[in-house]
Amino acid sequence: MAISREDVIYVAGLARLELNEQEIQDYTLQLNSILDYAAMLERLDTDGVVPTAHAVPLHNVLREDEVKPSISHDKTLRNAPDAEEGFFRVPRISLT
């Protein structure tokens, strides 16, 4: 299998997910079957095919540099789990 149990634990850690033993086993199987399915693509000859950067055949969707109104303080903080004096409040981050 391409995805090991350790890979699943590692990726779950990156995604800040806490998995129980059953979930680790389930996701290991499921992720492998997804990758096995996608591996069919490897049978195609992709020599000379430029890697796809985007699924939609568009480019250069741009806007002019013009200021638009921002939203109100009330709206900004309405969904904040915690706020104080106009700031979002988050659990303390210790860098070192």
Place this chain on the structure above:
Amino acid sequence: MVVADRYEMVCGLEVHVELQTKTKIFCGCTTEFGGEQNTHVCPVCLGMPGTLPVLNREVVNYAIGAGLALNCEIADFSKFDRKNYYYPDLTKNYQTSQFDLPICKNGGLEIEVDGVKKWIGITRAHMEEDAGKLVHSGETITTSDASSVDYNRAGVPLLEIVSEPDLRSIPEVLAYLEQLVQILEYTGVSDCRMEQGSVRFDVNVSLRPIGSATFGTRTETKNLNSFSSVRRCMEYEIARQARVLDEGEEVIQETRTWDEGRGITLALRSKEEAHDYRYFPEPDLVPLVIDRQWVEEIRQTLPELPRERRNRLQELGLSAYDAAVVTQTKAMADYFDQGLAQGAEAKGLANWVMGDLTRLLNSNQCQIADSPVSAQQLVELIKLIDKGTLSGKIAKSVLEEMYASGKDAEQIVKEKGLAQISDEGALLGIIDGVIAANPQSVEDYHAGKERAIGFLVGQIMKATKGQANPGLVNQLLKKKLSD
């Protein structure tokens, strides 16, 4: 600690510069600095579900301009990617950046240290969004269990400029940074206000035994915001790594932070996996195709860059030092060029700009762009000296008066009667008086004491309140004395 006898330092830099757009990179919120917290935000930069970013055209223009000024190739095809990590200064848990197809690559710039020129490669420069700011209220930083976040800066456009590991000494690093910031300031892509965090530096440092062909293990110290912090941080980090290596231990590859107050670097508490950003193409933004015409349009808008300006001014007779000083900022270089356009001679103009004008500007904490004395006015003053209307000494006080009042030199000279006395008849009368009043000095002069003439000239200058034309006084006095 001297380490240069055992180790060679290798350094590469990442420089983040805020681009000078009116709005953020992916939404219309203002980029203005210093607004009330969380007032320059909208659903896009707050990362609300269902919102879509749209790239600001001006960000691309500035990135192309900076790339050209830094001798980079501009990619005809480039795209954005998501850089995933969890930190509360990001609203989306990813930063929209560019990974494998950056807009600029393979550039560089030339530095000069102690007369030795060296090319420093620039690997790439890419567009990305800035993060918000974590604010800790000072007194509670250790006791508080929460941090405050302001997202006004989230989404401000950045250009990240990555150098090759070509730098071998702190002076080289500082020369590179000074050049880089100067070029960015000239091209107008950024205001480069370091005190506002417009430019930030990540410094990669490693040591290797002298003669070694492979690089040692490096550390990366992030988010320095001044040249002096870069210098101090590097001095510390070089000494620290040398100590580790001297003890036979290994440098750990890690991200560190600079503690300005204590003057030390500290390892950031981060597991190795924190560096696994799991980049993938940003599905919400379509690719960017830049044709040659677009690049050429931007090229046309670029000003003459610092190095070209310095060379041109040296050809006009300025020393390398003078040329470097008057091109330090684009504003000063433009002022100087305006002066040249008024017909000033380069060296004389440089002396006034670097000397008295700079002194007046500094003591009034004024930028040259806001100088009350225009380049044209300064040149008129210099021309009055050249014509013999003003002595150099009096011109200095006239400049001060011009600075204070904004008046033209000629007007001040007229109002205050400061014009130099170059009328022979008037001067001869004064000279006769001084000779008559100082027989001893005249005698000394005739006895061969050359110094005596200096005293007599001084007396004449005093009698004319400094307004006598000194050259003419000398000439007339000598003639009189030899009669």
